[in-house]
Amino acid sequence: MKTTAFPILLHKLRDSTINNYEIGYSQLNTLSLANYSETYFSGQNGVDTLAVTVVLNNSSDGVAHNHNNSPDRLHNFSAEDIYKLAYYWSISKINNLSTFSYTVITDSTSYILMIDDPAAFISFAQSWFNSQAHFDFFKIHLYRNYHYGEQGNSIAEDEKTFLSALQAPPLNGAGLKLFRGNAGMNSFTPIKVSSTGQVVTNPCN
Secondary structure (H helix, E strand, O other): OOOOHHHHHHHHHHHHHHOOOOEEEEEEOOOOOOOOEEEEEEOOOOOOOOOOOOOOOOOEOEEEEEOOOOOOOOOOOOHHHHHHHHHHHHOOOEOOOOOOEEEEEOOOOEEEEEEOOHHHHHHHHHHHOOOHHHHHHHHHHHHHHOOOOOOOOOHHHHHHHHHHHHHOOOOOOOOEEEEEEOOOOOOEEEEEEOOOOOEEEOOOO
16 A cells, blocks of 8 residues: 555556456555556456456466446455465465455455465365365355345445355355455455454454
8 A cells, every 4th residue: 555556556446347347457566666567457348247367477466356337246355256366376376475465346345355374375275276166165155155245235244244254164264364445445454253243353463
């Protein structure tokens, strides 16, 4: 957030949610004020509007994409988004697991996923994304068991169900920490579901 370019990137993603395709960016040197760079990717206009493929030919420090204003879009990360994060790790395209940022933007929400516990994340990636059957189980866990992304869910409900699914056994957090952006996308707060079922701040270590 201290760079000039990253906040601009967030607004480019939000401004593009009016299009009928998603866009994304890969990022290098996200912690550098002088050497930050990004590469643009676009989904096909009018074709599978709920997808954009961000290809990492080289190691990256971050990936960001949007969910456009389709009625079917999610307010938060999709199961496929989580799969892509695990895939980037599996092909050794994440420079540093502890500082890699994974961002999704909609017209009204913004979230960043960080890998809070690299060992737990690697175990999660190896266990849940090593076969189509395991990925299908992950989607059942997220969408069916926890009702994430169901029609009629509010932003707050989707946030809570997404977090609850990640925190619950057998995922147990998956080594991930979710940050919620404020309305201006100039501040992101780590959040979790408390033992009483409320979404609360989740302080960084």
